[in-house]
Amino acid sequence: MDCCGNDLTPAVALFRSLGDPARLAIVRRLAEGEARVVDLTRVLGLAQSTVSKHIACLRDCRLVDFRTEGRQSFYSLTRPELIDLLRSAERLLTESGDAVALCPVYGDPAEVAP
Template sequence: MTMVHAASSVLHVNEPVAMSAAACMFRSLGDPGRLAILRHLASGEHRVVDLTAHLGLAQSTVSAHLACLRDCGLVSSRPHGRASIWSLAHSAQLMELLASAERLLAATGDAVALCPTYGETALR
């Protein structure tokens, strides 16, 4: 994998390392609950209690998902009294990635959902 630098020089990247990092990022996005949290945070900052109310998930589940997303650098928090306010860390890039995923899903139709390895009925 190569990346073109702004000065038109080519920067060589260790492809196995880059692919591993990309796979790790996609695994962090591979849970419907985490994707729902990201979608809610795209509309603005939220507290855990707000996310639990909006998503119908347990507080412990939301907190665990937020910790995963924070550890992956996708969300950040700031203290607000006794609570934390959560937001997207890289909003523009993340929304661009999710929009691209939606376009790809539209192009592939039901193929991903029907995939015997990773689809909705796959044995995990």
């Protein structure tokens, strides 16, 4: 609970689901339109098993769903608000400059100046 009595658990789960680089890359790609696993593996340079595992996670979170056409599955985002969230995050990162990337707790340790 936060100071106002709101349960933060769902928000924490949402940001954890987007916190993995592969899942975030999948979501960003699906923000452009639906794709098959084979399309995602090509674009992202990830193994099919990796993409499938992350798609399953995103489906469990109900952020991604699919439709079948013949033997193929086409994945898409379930919530258009997710695209707005990504755009807001990109604006925030642009405005904050390197502050987030250089954060000693969550940033890239290789990027942090001594």
